[in-house]
Amino acid sequence: MANRSLALQLDEVVQAMLVSLQPRREKTPDRELASLARVAQELRDLPREEFRTALKSDLQRRASTSESTAAAKAGTGEEQVGTVHYMRPGLTSITPYIIVRGASQFIEFLKTAFEATERMRVPAPDGSIMHAEVAIGNGAIEVSDGSDAYPAAPQAIHLYVDDPDATYARTLQGGSTSFYAPTDDHPSGDRWGAVKDPFGNHWYIAKPRGWTPGPEGLRSVQPYLHLREAHKMIPFLVVAFGAEAMGVHASPQGVVHHATIRIGNATLEIDEAHREFQPMPCHLHVYVPDTDAVYEQALRAGATSIEPPRNAPYGDRAAGVKDAWGNSWFIATYLGNK
């Protein structure tokens, strides 16, 4: 029993590390547990095997194809290396791109309700916001004012916070309407509340408590797509983006009650549209290692083209596709400052 107890205690320590993303100073008079916790703490930085293998392959290719070039440039220290910085700094693999009427007011709402930080704002000549980037927790949202070409497209966001009750209260003060107040009875096991903001976006405000797939150590901001025939979205994302379904809860008939899908280092969630949670076709910004390849894969998976790959002036290789549900996926590979 003592050993079992230690297993539980260690897992509590590990859970705290992964959820808080911060090494928590434990009051651990138990020296045995404390020394195990130190090992666990160091394991948080364990490299991904896939990365180790992929980098080795990449170096092998480079070594075999550029032997003479490398030798010629050696010693200068100036060589521009082949880089895998495919994500723009500050963004992850998936970022919601919310187009609203009144982007400036929307950003103020995000600051007040979620303690968001505005990181970038690019105004249009008419004073509206052409593009803005806002950090919330360890995630981000991109924002722009709607136009004829890109009408307002609110979306649903699952937001992990430390205090869902206080956050929920602030959203109401900011003019949101409640779907339901934070409750411990949500099927996920998390404390979970839901609101609709004055701009039409849904916010599912949660604190991870139970062990639903996905939230540990992941992003504060996760797009949540309510879909008709949600089960068909999973193979689309697998083929188009190389996504991984991390946890699929479906009825015996195959209706998806909830699924977490990972692309790169971020996740999104989907479910079958129900009650007031109906489809909200939205825009998502997805960073991938190879925009051209993903664009082709997405078309093969049934998407239609919004724009073919191009080198965008802001330094991304960028393309756009629309899926069968009407969601726009803006595919990008960060080209760096070079």
Add this chain to the structure above:
Amino acid sequence: MATRRPARKGSAKGVAKGVPAEARASAATGPQDERRLVEAAQNDPAKFDALYELQFERVYAFVASRVRDRASAEDVTSEVFHKALANLASYEWRGVPFAAWLLRIAANAIVDHAKRAAREFPAPDDPPEPANDLVVQASEMRAIEHRAQLFRLVEQLPAIQKQVVLDRFVEQRSIKEIAQRLGKTEGAVKQLQLRAVQNLRAQMEGSNG
């Protein structure tokens, strides 16, 4: 409100421009073995593999300890090895361990990475660059060596324990999900996690003793 934020593992802005030669970053192999490997790779870049295998954990451990998230650690580590491969001919054997040369590249890459991020996303609340971060202290090097050794030992765990460690700490999966994937109970997964960490601790103590 405090939403969850990524761990701020030290300042990513103030990092070493130089790693002292006495950093004791020599590889597990002897200096002569390492020198032969370096010379072989200088003559034939295809043989860089062996150096990569020898140094990957050390470089990654160093970078991961100084940047704020896994994506950055991977980006910078990748950059370090690409630069090392491209500039291998410039490395001269003067008794300076190859690892120290690599970590000097890494330190500069971390600075560049932080500057890139700061230029695009200035964070006014970040503290100024502390002067003492300009040198990698011997104590930090010992910590990096320790962590690199731990990473290598994970490879030697029994397969099921290794899987649990990777799922839990790298993929950050829940106990419940790991249990589903492995067809085990959640209690069994927690026991496997405990045994894996105990194994690693015992081997670390053995290797340090």
